[in-house]
Amino acid sequence: MSSIGTGYDLSASQFSPDGRVFQVEYALKAVENSGTAIGIRGKDGIVFGVEKLVTSKLYETGANKRIFNIDRHIGMAVAGLLADARQIVETAREEAASYRSNYGTPIPLKHLTDRVSMFVHAYTLYSSVRPFGVSCLMGSYDPTDGPEMYVIDPSGVSFGYYGCAIGKAKQAAKTEIEKIKMKDMLCVDLVKEVAKIIYIVHDEVKDKNFELELSWVGDMTGGKHELVPKNVFTDAEKYAKESLEESDDSDDEDL
Amino acid sequence: MINMASIMTSKYLPAVSAETTGCVGRPDWLTSELSTGTTIAAIEFDGGVVIGADSRTTSGAYIANRVTDKLTKVTDYIYCCRSGSAADTQAVADIVNYHLNFYKMERGEEPLVKTAASTFRNLCYNNRDSLSAGILVAGWDKRNGGQVYTIPLGGMWTRMPVAIGGSGSTYLYGYVDANYKPGMGKDECLKFIANAISLAINRDGSSGGVIRLACITKDGVERHVLTGDQLPKFYEDS
Numbered sequence: 405m406s407s408i409g410t411g412y413d414l415s416a417s418q419f420s421p422d423g424r425v426f427q428v429e430y431a432l433k434a435v436e437n438s439g440t441a442i443g444i445r446g447k448d449g450i451v452f453g454v455e456k457l458v459t460s461k462l463y464e465t466g467a468n469k470r471i472f473n474i475d476r477h478i479g480m481a482v483a484g485l486l487a488d489a490r491q492i493v494e495t496a497r498e499e500a501a502s503y504r505s506n507y508g509t510p511i512p513l514k515h516l517t518d519r520v521s522m523f524v525h526a527y528t529l530y531s532s533v534r535p536f537g538v539s540c541l542m543g544s545y546d547p548t549d550g551p552e553m554y555v556i557d558p559s560g561v562s563f564g565y566y567g568c569a570i571g572k573a574k575q576a577a578k579t580e581i582e583k584i585k586m587k588d589m590l591c592v593d594l595v596k597e598v599a600k601i602i603y604i605v606h607d608e609v610k611d612k613n614f615e616l617e618l619s620w621v622g623d624m625t626g627g628k629h630e631l632v633p634k635n636v637f638t639d640a641e642k643y644a645k646e647s648l649e650e651s652d653d654s655d656d657e658d659l
Numbered sequence: 660m661i662n663m664a665s666i667m668t669s670k671y672l673p674a675v676s677a678e679t680t681g682c683v684g685r686p687d688w689l690t691s692e693l694s695t696g697t698t699i700a701a702i703e704f705d706g707g708v709v710i711g712a713d714s715r716t717t718s719g720a721y722i723a724n725r726v727t728d729k730l731t732k733v734t735d736y737i738y739c740c741r742s743g744s745a746a747d748t749q750a751v752a753d754i755v756n757y758h759l760n761f762y763k764m765e766r767g768e769e770p771l772v773k774t775a776a777s778t779f780r781n782l783c784y785n786n787r788d789s790l791s792a793g794i795l796v797a798g799w800d801k802r803n804g805g806q807v808y809t810i811p812l813g814g815m816w817t818r819m820p821v822a823i824g825g826s827g828s829t830y831l832y833g834y835v836d837a838n839y840k841p842g843m844g845k846d847e848c849l850k851f852i853a854n855a856i857s858l859a860i861n862r863d864g865s866s867g868g869v870i871r872l873a874c875i876t877k878d879g880v881e882r883h884v885l886t887g888d889q890l891p892k893f894y895e896d897s
Contacts, residue, residue, distance in 0.1 A: 507762075508777030515766060548802055 415531035418520045431558035434537030435484040440571035443541040448620015449591040450543030453479040453598035458613040469618045475500040477544050479629035484538035485569040485582025496520050513544040517554040517562050539570040545622045573605035591622045599640035600647045666841020669699040687719030699740035700855045701797040701807040703820045704848045707876030708797040711852035714868030725868045734759050737775045738799030742825035744791040751782050772798040774867030776808035784814025793824045799875050827859030827866035857891040
């Protein structure tokens, strides 16, 4: 799958003879090396789950969060280079704040997504900068328009989704997500499914330790994006671990 | 409340009394800034808004335009009523129109009335020292229905079910307080506004001419003009 772009991959301002911009493709690779992040759009809101890989036992728990608040009603989960991601978060926050100041209302998610996409895309045009090595999931809930979720990748392209995954196990996660009938499910149930999927796709062999991050925004939070409350988190994690054990048991029986 | 405001802005002239107007020296209408002396009013009802204004533009004592249109469109569903300096309010309304067009193109949907009002407010507040503009923003959007926002001189904004403005509005506070009731229908509102403007015209020298009315709903804008005999009549001592 991966090809070497010898000579045509030195800057983002160059096309290859077969019409590819290699620097952008390499940026996508950076995203694929990071821990998985998934988002699911349910009937009454959005749930995000992130597999935050922990490389050392000496780290403080809860440090280096990968889920951010852009405005009261919008959340963003990221995969890729965390430092690059923080730039994007800052830009998105400024954009949302200036919209609020000018127009007196919270920024609609589609509009913010377009603005952030344009910003990310701009960095794919010049040889003096490199593209962002980040994909972002953005979600919000509005009482009139309902829940919405978009993904922006390093090329600056964005799509709206009912369910999506980014990061190292995105293929496996997508398969799991497709099994869920999310359009009719409420967030209180989706939160458990999201936790379960993160636990399923996590590779115990290659990445020893990870922290689960869960956040949601929807009717149940009054339109506010926040990390899920402690009791919801504990229940979801318990459900996820139990589901894993069940499937482990059934494997043994087959033997 | 606010507002002896929006009376003719002859900031840079010495005070001119009625007896000396037009006498030796320069008549005031040669040097006064053009003012939409004015009476404006707007009211919300379930399903839209009704707005109204008089049609007199004065330059001192001279009536520069007796058939002015002070109800200015900023989008297909949002209008503003202008009072204060004619130049200032026209300039601000043009800029807001530009911004909202842009907004509509980018977002692919009609701007909210609140958005329009916020845009007006930002211009009026940030340039408060240079502007003399009292504006009512009124319209319909699909999220919140009919809304009226008032933006008086300093650039504050607030939503109100019924709002009045301009130099003639001082004579209407009693009428509005006594006669407004929530839950009025479209025709009642049209009558209410027409009556209000007519009463102000009878008392305020800076207001006169015809009564312009507009009704904005989800179906668009309906405009009316009341001329001469059509103006609502009230007790007159003759």
